[in-house]
Amino acid sequence: MTPNALDPDILRLPFYTDAHRDRARRLAQWCEEQAPLWTELRTDDPDKAVRRALAALGGAGWLDFLAAAEPGSDGDCRAVCLAREALAYAEDLADFAFSIQVLSATPILRHGSPEQRQRYLPGLAAGTLAGAFAVSEEQAGSDVAAVALTAERDGAQYVLNGAKAWIANGTVADVVCVIARTGEGPGPLGLTAFLVPGDTPGLRVREPIEAMAPRPFAHLVFEDCRVPADAVLGRPGRGFVVAMDLLERARVTVGAAALGFARRAADAAQAHVRRRAIYGGVLFDLPTVKFELADMEVQLNAASLLVGRAAWELDQGHRGFAKHSSIAKLHATEAAQRIVDRCVQLHGAAGLVAQSLPERLYRQVRALRVYEGASEVQQLTIAGALDARRAR
Ligand SMILES: Cc1cc2nc3c(=O)[nH]c(=O)nc-3n(C[C@H](O)[C@H](O)[C@H](O)COP(=O)(O)OP(=O)(O)OC[C@H]3O[C@@H](n4cnc5c(N)ncnc54)[C@H](O)[C@@H]3O)c2cc1C
Known part of the structure; x- marks a missing residue:
């Protein structure tokens, strides 16, 4: 049996292996069993809720792939997409905790030194450390190359000064991957990635942000925040590459989370119209309502196929x-x-x-069209990649 969060017809397509199918079904089943926890998280404050969600995810082994000795299918893009789909279907904060942990661990996995990997990945995988990835600033959102926070070399250290905006997990992070300007070249060529422990003197939360869907979310300030030179992640001057490599990989997983929210909404709509008594029958009897449900199903199928293809290609x-x-x-x-x-x-x-399910989903789904590349930025990317030969 496939839990409701996943479409068995999609899951059986050759995009996925048996290992993907098995893991996705087990995770979706686990999510159903955690329903009482998800209910409790909604009344916790967001910092506590994310810590609890991370402890549950880490304790159950769903983040183990972040510290695995060998990369396996548990942590490939298809597995992460299926996980986000199942988690978003169950609870926004569960998907949030999982996705930000993957977002902050991925640059360490891909660019970290053996020491950096050993220092952070086991805790991120266990859910005992919370991570954050900080590139955005108030004047550098969609325009990542405009990052202004500086990191100046001072002997064996770098000194960070500036601010980061809209940082998920900003209020709870034990380690923040920060993209800073080091000036090796102009614009995108002068950025470097750093791993900054959350308790480093000079790093503080300027203000927590109350988002429409409650999450730990904050503006951060760096004032003479000193880190050793070995806090550089990858190489100096390669910070833009670290950020773009990550955001390109994460993008399709946002589509997968959207699919989870949408499937939950479609299921709730269908359940409601089948039982809502009206005009001597139920809402489902109305042809226009049937058309709505059919349209939802078409959209869900299209989104699932697009997500599956992109993840498989990656x-x-x-x-x-x-x-x-x-x-x-x-x-x-x-x-x-x-x-x-x-x-x-x-x-x-x-x-x-x-706090009804439709109202919660309405608030939770909105941010996905803005973060990790607003819809308009995606349109520009797609247009930029159109095959010029076909215009001849
Ligand atoms: C819930 C949430 C979580 C986030 N988490 C993080 C995080 O963990 N780390 C982090 O670094 N950042 C994070 N962000 C910030 C996020 O990446 C930025 O909000 C996003 O890049 C957009 O930047 P901006 O808000 O400055 O909007 P702007 O860049 O000012 O864009 C505003 C609007 O202008 C339009 N627009 C922008 N560029 C173009 C274009 N080229 N063509 C046409 N129209 C355009 C779009 O409609 C866009 O929504 C988060 C944001 C949200 C909402």
């Missing part, structure tokens, strides 16, 4: 994956927004009640 090392990753994120997040909105509409007034 795992195979295909060059075209960046374009297809943008297509998957753009379509899945925009479709999820429409599906969640229609779910609210089909619930009528009941869908507008604070």
Whole structure:
């Protein structure tokens, strides 16, 4: 039996291996069993909620791949996408905790020295350390090359000064991967990635941000924040590459999370219209309502196929994956927004009640069209990758 969070018809496609299918089913089943925990998290403050979600995910072994000696299918893009799909279906904060942990561990996995990997990855995998990835600034959101936070070399140290904005896990992070300006070259050529422990003197939360879907989210300040030279992740001057490599990989997984939220909304809409008595029958009897549900199903299928293709391409090392990753994120997040909105509409007034499922999904899905490349940025990427030969 496949849990509701996943579509068995999609899962059986050759994009996925038996190992992917088995892990995804077990994770979705685990998510169902954790329902009481998810309910409790919604009343915790976001910092505590994320710590608890990380402890549960780490304790159950769902983050083990972050510290595995050999990369296996548990941590490939398809596995991460299926995990985000199942987690987002179950609970936004569970997906958030998982995804930010993967986001902050991936640069260490891909660019870290053996010492850096040994220092951080076991704790991130166990869920005992929380990570964050900080590239955005108030004046450098979509325009990553505009990063202004400086890191100046001073003997055997670097001194960081400046601010980061909108940082997920900013209030709880034990280690922050920071993209800073070191000036090896102009614009994107003058950036370097650093691993900064959360308790480093000079690093502080300027203010926590109360987001429409509660999450630990903050603006950070760095004032004469000193780190040793071995805090550099990768090589000096390669920070833009570290950030872009990460964001390109993460993009398709945002599409997968959108799919989880959207499938939950479509399931809730269908359950509601089948039992809502109206006009001597139920809402489902109305042809226009049937059309709505059919349209949701079409959109879910399209999003699943686009996410599956992009993730499969990334795992195979295909060059075209960046374009297809943008297509998957753009379509899945925009479709999820429409599906969640229609779910609210089909619930009528009941869908507008604070903390009802449709209302929660409505708030939770919105950020996905902005972070890790707004929809318009995806459109530019897609247009930029159009095959010029076809215009001849
Ligand atoms: C929930 C959430 C979590 C986040 N977590 C993190 C994090 O952990 N770490 C981190 O570093 N950052 C994080 N961010 C920041 C996020 O990456 C930025 O918000 C995003 O890059 C957009 O930047 P901005 O908000 O400055 O908007 P801007 O760059 O000012 O863009 C605003 C709008 O302008 C339009 N636009 C922008 N560029 C173009 C373009 N080229 N063409 C056409 N239209 C365009 C889009 O509609 C866009 O939404 C997070 C944001 C959110 C909402």
